[in-house]
Amino acid sequence: MEVHASLRLFGGKRALRERVRDEAAELGVGQVSSASTSLAALAFARAGVDNGFARPLQEGLDRLPMEVLSAVEPHRDTLARLGCKTLGDIRKLPRGGVSRRFDKKLLTALDQAYGLRPEGLQWEVLPETFKTRLELMSRVELAPALMCGARRLLLQMCGWLAARHCGASAFTLRWAHDAMRARSAGDGGELTVRTGEPTRNVEHLSRLLNEHLAKTELLAPVGDLELEAIEVRSLEPASASLLPDTLQQGESLREVLERIAARLGPERVLRPVLTEDHRLEWMQFWQPASGKPPRERAASDGMPQPTWVLPQPLKLATQDHRPMYQGVLHLIAGPHRVEGGWWHRIDTADGADTAHVQRDYFVALSEHAGVLWVFQERLANDHTAWYLHGVFA
Structure with a gap:
């Protein structure tokens, strides 16, 4: 490698040589x-x-x-x-x-x-796609033990991604069974790992792959590995700051959630996502944390929204047409009119019905229960009825 033009960037000749020596050792390089x-x-x-x-x-x-x-x-x-x-x-x-x-x-x-004649060095030309193989030093019978060879392949892939200014959002690890295997075991197997965002962080990818391999059972001893980047997108690195780095060390929340989802299953790690709907019951839905969220919106429209929502609105008692909940409620904000849902059909005990709502919401204060979210139904038979729908934390 010709590194003369990069010595200042990497802190000098000695620092660069030590970094190359340390990182190349994981790729099997014996001498630098x-x-x-x-x-x-x-x-x-x-x-x-x-x-x-x-x-x-x-x-x-x-x-x-x-x-x-x-x-x-x-x-x-x-x-x-x-x-x-x-x-x-x-x-x-x-x-x-x-x-x-x-x-x-x-x-x-x-x-x-001896430096008496100039050298004609050629630029290294990277392939358009990444796919490489590795023959293991010994036959592996347990899937977690494949990480030793797989990490070497991941290092190569992340180096290729860095050189192309890209990140991988999905890669596939394939393994070939030893020739001395049972016929029912087949030629080998494969495992595809996906991430919520493109990345070339080798530590994060290694942790994700390790979680998947921990749940994988090999049908026969493995002698060869193959790694392929199947989804690659452009990824610009974050700009470095001139100020001291005060960011927290370790994994980000997204990386932690992806690793937990790989261990427990994506259907068990969910996150709430706001939707284009003003009706409180359908203002959000839950989806796998590792999935790509849809376009979100701020659903408050200037009005505060409750932290906790009741599964079903609770009809309140009234006193002189004023709602009561652990005492008479004092209305401090509102009305906030919400109307819509005529297009939304739901299944009920009485058959199919629409989820059309016509409500005027108010922020109410209870002496004992705190701040509440209550509403009246417009155009209802009992237009004086009040309902409790949410509680502010």
Whole structure:
């Protein structure tokens, strides 16, 4: 990787090298080295040397065995018979003789490694879709144990998403059964994980996948994994602040709800959603917390709305045409007229009926019960009747 232009962004050469080393270890990378040229960095990595800047480049490369450069491989036996063991030994040979006896690739590779000739590096071109496989080091018989290999695939997917400035809202993990399996077990299985919003947070995706695998039973030992991003959308990262970060650490509420829903089932984790309806009974409905909510609206229209709603309106006693509930009620706001629902048909004990309402709501104060939400029915036979419908917390 050519990182010279990014050193300041990542806090300097040492900080970037340590970050690459730590994060690449989870992807199975065994050695990370740095140098002033790409071929030199590759040579140091193959020789097990971490820092190619510890000594001058020529001195460091001259000490390395000649096998660290791929261009040496076709001529290794010949060079060995000439007494060469290190890259420094090859450089001591006459350039004219090396040029005539060996191909140009050898001298070109040496010059590029030592910084005597410019290197023509190519940009890494990412594929349009993400789908990759991993052969496990041993056969896995329990589904939760698949996380060790699956996390490596998730890291690759999140890296691909970050490079494309995207997030995944759904991905599929597939596994292939071992060849020595029962015929009834089939070739393998798969598991699809969905999120409420596109993300490339590897920790959150790992927790979600782990919850799903905890409820999965493998029919046979697994030898191979495959991960595919099936729903990808553009995702711009949040702007960083110049002020100290005061945001809470850990999972957000959305991530916690998605993880709990993965464990208990989406039908057991619900949230209320406001709808385009002024009738109190149908002003909201419950849906899975991980689902995408419809377009919401503020349903109060300037009037306060009760915190708790009674399952059925309670008819109140009256005194001199004033409603009573643990004493005479004092009307402090209203009327708030709500009318509609002629289109809404519901099933009742007497058959199908409409949920049409014509009500005037008031905010009322009770000396003992607090603030209440009461109404009168317009155009009703008993237009003096009052009903209690909600309580303010």
